[in-house]
Amino acid sequence: MGERPVILKAERLHKSYRMGATRVSVLKGVDLAVEQGQFVAVIGASGSGKSTLLHLLGGLDRPNEGTVSFDGQDLNRMRSWELNRFRNEMVGFVFQFYHLLDELDVLENVFLPTMVSRGIVGWLATRKAARERALKLLEQLGLQDRARHKPYQLSGGERQRVAIGRALMNEPRLLLADEPTGNLDSTTGNGILKVLERLHQAGQTIVMVTHDERVARRAQRVITLADGKVKT
Amino acid sequence: MYKLKLIIRYLVRRRITHFAVLTVALCVFIVVVVMTVMNGLVEEFKQKNHDFVGDCVVGTKSLVGFPYYEELMQALEATACVEAVSPVVKNYALLRPQYGGDRYVELLGIDPVRHSRVTNFAQTLYYRAADPAKAFVPVYEPNALGCVLGIDLALWRDARSEYTFDATPQRAAFSLTCFPLNARGAPAMAGTTVVSSQQFYYSDNSHSGIARVDDSTVYIPLDQAQSLCMAGERKRITAVHIRFRAGAELYGGCEQVRRLWSQFRQARADAPDGRLLDTVTVESWKEHRRAYIAPMEKEETLMSVMFSLVGITTVFIVFVVFYVIVSHKTKDIGVLKSVGASSASVMGLFSGFAFVVGLLGSVAGIAAGWLFLAYINRIEDWLYSRFGFQLWDRTIYAIGEIPHEVEFHVLAVIAFCAIVACLIGALVPAWGAARLRPVETLHGSRS
Ligand SMILES: Nc1ncnc2c1ncn2[C@@H]1O[C@H](COP(=O)(O)OP(=O)(O)O)[C@@H](O)[C@H]1O
Ligand SMILES: [Mg+2]
Numbered sequence: 001m002g003e004r005p006v007i008l009k010a011e012r013l014h015k016s017y018r019m020g021a022t023r024v025s026v027l028k029g030v031d032l033a034v035e036q037g038q039f040v041a042v043i044g045a046s047g048s049g050k051s052t053l054l055h056l057l058g059g060l061d062r063p064n065e066g067t068v069s070f071d072g073q074d075l076n077r078m079r080s081w082e083l084n085r086f087r088n089e090m091v092g093f094v095f096q097f098y099h100l101l102d103e104l105d106v107l108e109n110v111f112l113p114t115m116v117s118r119g120i121v122g123w124l125a126t127r128k129a130a131r132e133r134a135l136k137l138l139e140q141l142g143l144q145d146r147a148r149h150k151p152y153q154l155s156g157g158e159r160q161r162v163a164i165g166r167a168l169m170n171e172p173r174l175l176l177a178d179e180p181t182g183n184l185d186s187t188t189g190n191g192i193l194k195v196l197e198r199l200h201q202a203g204q205t206i207v208m209v210t211h212d213e214r215v216a217r218r219a220q221r222v223i224t225l226a227d228g229k230v231k232t
Numbered sequence: 233m234y235k236l237k238l239i240i241r242y243l244v245r246r247r248i249t250h251f252a253v254l255t256v257a258l259c260v261f262i263v264v265v266v267m268t269v270m271n272g273l274v275e276e277f278k279q280k281n282h283d284f285v286g287d288c289v290v291g292t293k294s295l296v297g298f299p300y301y302e303e304l305m306q307a308l309e310a311t312a313c314v315e316a317v318s319p320v321v322k323n324y325a326l327l328r329p330q331y332g333g334d335r336y337v338e339l340l341g342i343d344p345v346r347h348s349r350v351t352n353f354a355q356t357l358y359y360r361a362a363d364p365a366k367a368f369v370p371v372y373e374p375n376a377l378g379c380v381l382g383i384d385l386a387l388w389r390d391a392r393s394e395y396t397f398d399a400t401p402q403r404a405a406f407s408l409t410c411f412p413l414n415a416r417g418a419p420a421m422a423g424t425t426v427v428s429s430q431q432f433y434y435s436d437n438s439h440s441g442i443a444r445v446d447d448s449t450v451y452i453p454l455d456q457a458q459s460l461c462m463a464g465e466r467k468r469i470t471a472v473h474i475r476f477r478a479g480a481e482l483y484g485g486c487e488q489v490r491r492l493w494s495q496f497r498q499a500r501a502d503a504p505d506g507r508l509l510d511t512v513t514v515e516s517w518k519e520h521r522r523a524y525i526a527p528m529e530k531e532e533t534l535m536s537v538m539f540s541l542v543g544i545t546t547v548f549i550v551f552v553v554f555y556v557i558v559s560h561k562t563k564d565i566g567v568l569k570s571v572g573a574s575s576a577s578v579m580g581l582f583s584g585f586a587f588v589v590g591l592l593g594s595v596a597g598i599a600a601g602w603l604f605l606a607y608i609n610r611i612e613d614w615l616y617s618r619f620g621f622q623l624w625d626r627t628i629y630a631i632g633e634i635p636h637e638v639e640f641h642v643l644a645v646i647a648f649c650a651i652v653a654c655l656i657g658a659l660v661p662a663w664g665a666a667r668l669r670p671v672e673t674l675h676g677s678r679s
Contacts, residue, residue, distance in 0.1 A: 058570075060569070060570055060669075060674075061669060080574065080575075081574060084569075084572045084573065084574045085572060086572075087569075087570060087571065087572040088571060088572025089572070093570045093571075095674060099563060099566070099567045099570075099674060100567075101238070101564050101567060102245075103238060103241035103242060103245050104237070104238075104241065108237070112234060112567075112568075112571055113571040113572060115234040115237070116234050116568060116571050116572055116573045116577075117572060120236065166571070
């Protein structure tokens with residue numbers, strides 16, 4: 001370790017939620033550095049704040065204290081439009097419950113991130129290239145025959161692969177996966193992990209959170225989250 | 233771009249949006265139909281009153297009337313905006329048919345030719361429409377005195393508001409009885425009694441389309457009316473009706489007449505019977521008939537208020553529908569934000585969706601309303617022939633067809649309001665949705 005540049009760095013992250021009158025502290029000073037090309041697994045019990053951490057890392061939420069910096073840039077200092085652009089171009093999210101849009105078919109779900117960042121004219125100009133990229137991704141994920149299907153026609157594993165396709169659409173430098181196998185049986189989950197491993201081999205930086213030790217072991221590096229802090 | 237795609241998909245795939253469109257369409261439909269019919273009825277009624285009265289009236293409510301009208305008419309005719317004038321005597325009389333019975337009527341003494349230049353009197357006639365000069369000449373008794381009866385005094389109207397006319401007016405004689413008043417307003421002795429009577433033959437009928445006029449007015453020649461109802465040295469009338477030239481502005485014209493009248497009156501303040509001029513007022517046709525028009529307009533206003541309430545209900549329904557849609561779609565909002573969509577963009581998505589719902593609803597509602605109005609009279613006819621049911625009982629309402637002229641600007645206003653209603657209804661939930669942090673919407677929810 002240490003020979004590659006750090007692209008993601010979290011320092012003294014604090015996050016608490018208001019629950020009625022009381023505040024619940026979920027993260028109490030998390031420090032974390034991820035090098036480019038690393039496959040990091042964050043393991044922790046259910047409710048330990050893994051999803052919260054991942055949302056902070058991906059700019060979906062802001063910490064109460066501490067900083068997240070990506071490529072040396074502080075996310076806290078970004079304006080909201082810069083943050084939107086950051087999420088669109090730099091990060092890909094994969095969620096436990098896939099979160100595909102029911103009204104769109106598989107292909108459309110995959111190229112959604114490109115569509116979101118383009119107006120009508122811009123989209124017409126890039127549509128062909130975007131479709132080709134989406135189709136290529138589907139092929140790599142073994143879903144080439146499913147392009148015109150609706151999410152409800154797919155199995156859980158297939159849906160998660162579509163979600164991975166969507167996350168990779170804009171060639172993000174960082175892939176964040178929140179219990180990507182949590183809702184799948186072990187064989188199917190294994191398939192998803194193999195996809196992630198392949199991506200890692202191709203140079204993709206990945207941060208995956210899980211509560212399952214066997215899943216975590218598939219990663220290059222494992223970090224444990226407990227009591228709102230990273231255990232060393 | 234994703235917005236357009238998602239708007240279309242939400243529209244096509246979500247059953248609840250079909251209901252939203254249907255709700256908007258129904259409200260638009262109801263408002264279009266009611267507004268068109270009400271507006272049509274009021275406009276038609278106003279037009280009939282305008283046609284009946286002319287543009288402007290210089291007149292008095294006194295039955296004694298006022299003198300010097302010949303000079304007044306000369307002065308009026310010399311005024312730039314005046315096209316024609318007609319002297320009128322209005323009074324009440326007792327009508328006695330030959331075979332007994334009696335009833336009170338309103339008497340209008342007119343010069344049929346002059347009156348036809350100011351009002352649509354000639355067009356309201358049946359037999360003498362082409363030649364109003366002969367309005368008071370009975371075909372069956374050309375040398376006798378004729379009178380024109382309001383159509384409901386002369387003929388029966390059937391349930392479809394239609395009259396059955398004979399080829400020539402039926403021979404019938406009436407006596408009209410009045411109390412003649414002298415210039416001081418006292419009953420004048422006519423021979424040995426205080427009443428004067430005159431026999432008339434039915435020469436034609438007049439259909440003004442105003443029920444109150446048609447069922448109680450008898451038209452007789454001006455000089456007959458003057459000798460029946462008035463006594464005294466100087467001839468008097470109760471009103472001069474005026475028609476303005478084409479293009480003359482109604483209020484400007486009335487103002488000009490008013491100025492002329494006040495000079496005219498001042499110049500004759502000390503003339504004999506000059507005080508009779510004090511009761512005379514100058515009114516536009518709208519003012520002159522306001523006692524009849526105002527209730528109709530009130531009714532229309534009331535309708536508008538009631539249907540504004542329908543509009544508010546629409547806003548509320550749309551609000552509820554959008555609330556449901558948005559709460560079903562919070563996950564989508566989270567997903568869209570996680571891939572980089574801005575809050576403004578999400579807001580745009582739902583406002584655009586509301587706009588399209590409003591637009592489709594309006595188009596559907598207007599199309600349905602238009603179609604319904606195009607067939608409304610046939611539908612009413614069918615209902616009547618099948619079930620004997622009539623929306624407007626024609627034995628009471630003097631209307632022929634139900635108005636169905638759709639006005640483009642009314643449609644435009646209604647569609648605009650419907651779309652605005654949808655936008656307002658969608659604004660609150662859409663704003664709430666756009667503000668949602670993606671984390672809150674994505675947390676643990678299943679797909
Ligand atoms: N938006 C929120 N509002 C309130 N409490 C929250 C919110 N998100 C998470 N929490 C709470 O924070 C804690 C950590 O949640 P989470 O990060 O989802 O844990 P994990 O993903 O490790 O299961 C839990 O107790 C959860 O109830
Ligand atoms: Mg979690």
